[in-house]
Amino acid sequence: xxxxxxxxxxxxxxxxxxxxxxxxxxxxxxxxxxxxxxxxxxxxxxxxxxxxxxxxxxxxxxxxxxxxxxxxxxxxxxxxxxxxxxxxxxxxxxxxxxxxxxxxxxxxxxxxxxxxxxxxxxxxxxxxxxxxxxxxxxxxxxxxxxxxxxxxxxxxxxxxxxxxxxxxxxxxxxxxxxxxxxxxxxxxxxxxxxxxxxxxxxxxxxxxxxxxxxxxxxxxxxxxxxxxxxxxxxxxxxxxxxxxxxxxxxxxxxxxxxxxxxxxxxxxxxxxxxxxxxxxxxxxxxxxxxxxxxxxxxxxxxxxxxxxxxxxxxxxxxxxxxxxxxxxxxxxxxxxxxxxxxxxxxxxxxxxxxxxxxxxxxxxxxxxxxxxxxxxxxxxxxxxxxxxxxxxxxxxx
Ligand code: CTP
Numbered sequence: 461x462x463x464x465x466x467x468x469x470x471x472x473x474x475x476x477x478x479x480x481x482x483x484x485x486x487x488x489x490x491x492x493x494x495x496x497x498x499x500x501x502x503x504x505x506x507x508x509x510x511x512x513x514x515x516x517x518x519x520x521x522x523x524x525x526x527x528x529x530x531x532x533x534x535x536x537x538x539x540x541x542x543x544x545x546x547x548x549x550x551x552x553x554x555x556x557x558x559x560x561x562x563x564x565x566x567x568x569x570x571x572x573x574x575x576x577x578x579x580x581x582x583x584x585x586x587x588x589x590x591x592x593x594x595x596x597x598x599x600x601x602x603x604x605x606x607x608x609x610x611x612x613x614x615x616x617x618x619x620x621x622x623x624x625x626x627x628x629x630x631x632x633x634x635x636x637x638x639x640x641x642x643x644x645x646x647x648x649x650x651x652x653x654x655x656x657x658x659x660x661x662x663x664x665x666x667x668x669x670x671x672x673x674x675x676x677x678x679x680x681x682x683x684x685x686x687x688x689x690x691x692x693x694x695x696x697x698x699x700x701x702x703x704x705x706x707x708x709x710x711x712x713x714x715x716x717x718x719x720x721x722x723x724x725x726x727x728x729x730x731x732x733x734x735x736x737x738x739x740x741x742x743x744x745x746x747x748x749x750x751x752x753x754x755x756x757x758x759x760x761x762x763x764x765x766x767x768x769x770x771x772x773x774x775x776x777x778x779x780x781x782x783x784x785x786x787x788x789x790x791x792x793x794x795x796x797x798x799x800x801x802x803x804x805x806x807x808x809x810x811x812x813x814x815x816x817x818x819x820x821x822x823x824x825x826x827x828x829x830x831x832x833x834x835x836x837x838x839x840x841x842x843x844x845x846x847x848x849x850x851x852x853x854x855x856x857x
């Protein structure tokens with residue numbers, strides 16, 4: 461096996477990171493990540509001699525990949541502590557010792573290794589104990605780890621959501637202190653971690669961490685802003701808690717596995733509320749057209765995070781139309797919303813199902829007057845769209 465191949469060439473090889481963690485947790489192991497003392501050129505030569513395919517896309521970061529006996533493997537040269545604190549991507553310097561490599565990893569649960577070919581287990585930072593305590597903790601000081609790579613703060617929240625672990629207090633404190641550093645990270649890397657968090661079994665736990673530490677303010681400030689909605693009249697539900705609950709409900713309705721766009725829309729469906737909140741004379745609060753405002757805000761954030769266009773559109777649609785389903789969902793209005801929405805959902809692939817799922821998840825009993833008002837809102841919305849279309853047609857002419 462691969463360990464013997466490297467040994468024959470005089471190099472160490474250790475299985476490391478995610479696969480070791482997942483094996484200990486008895487979760488399915490996906491890719492096999494290795495670390496080695498061999499420099500990338502040497503690794504490439506070895507893999508070329510023993511793998512069916514080899515890829516070098518990660519070579520700048522010391523990683524060479526290949527298919528070894530039908531398994532996808534990635535072999536990365538030991539890292540020494542070296543990050544560019546100004547730049548937006550990690551800068552790499554190679555090291556000579558496994559322990560240094562493990563120390564510069566993000567969390568103790570990811571800093572365990574199995575040395576090959578002898579299968580000797582290395583856990584210098586107490587990863588096993590932290591798994592037993594269900595704790596996320598950095599091997600070195602959390603401040604220096606997060607200053608080296610601020611993305612790790614998002615990864616902490618992501619692992620909390622994936623594994624159901626807590627973040628230990630000093631690591632959490634460092635996340636609070638260093639949250640502003642997240643602005644050094646590219647939108648794509650932030651998006652990828654956010655997506656992994658949203659797809660995890662318990663995104664709510666991860667989202668609470670993002671909000672509580674101030675990390676969410678850096679890329680999705682509309683989410684923490686929802687906390688303002690517990691108002692003096694006490695007639696409006698706490699929109700932040702409500703949104704988390706709707707997300708949980710939406711997850712409960714998924715039949716074909718995690719649905720990222722439904723989850724995002726469920727979480728963000730009320731983000732237009734803070735902006736559209738109005739106190740009416742005589743008490744009470746309204747949020748006119750908050751769904752349209754919310755769709756606009758969601759589009760802006762998702763574009764900033766470089767989500768694909770189609771995803772931005774789907775989430776925007778889900779949010780802008782969600783209210784119109786209440787009557788339908790309550791069965792009070794003979795399905796008028798269903799046919800009306802169908803006219804908008806032309807490129808439907810799954811979107812109508814998503815809408816229905818979202819609505820079922822947010823369905824509360826509404827009285828007829830409310831349904832009537834929503835219908836009037838909806839008609840006004842339709843009129844507006846029709847007017848906009850006419851204007852566009854005119855311009856086109
Ligand atoms: N790693 C790190 N700091 C980062 C990213 C990654 O220290 N900012 C290390 C961790 O040891 C991690 C390993 O690199 O285990 C592989 O990273 P990645 O593939 O992103 O994460 P996994 O732990 O493998 O989890 P998953 O495959 O579920 O994303």
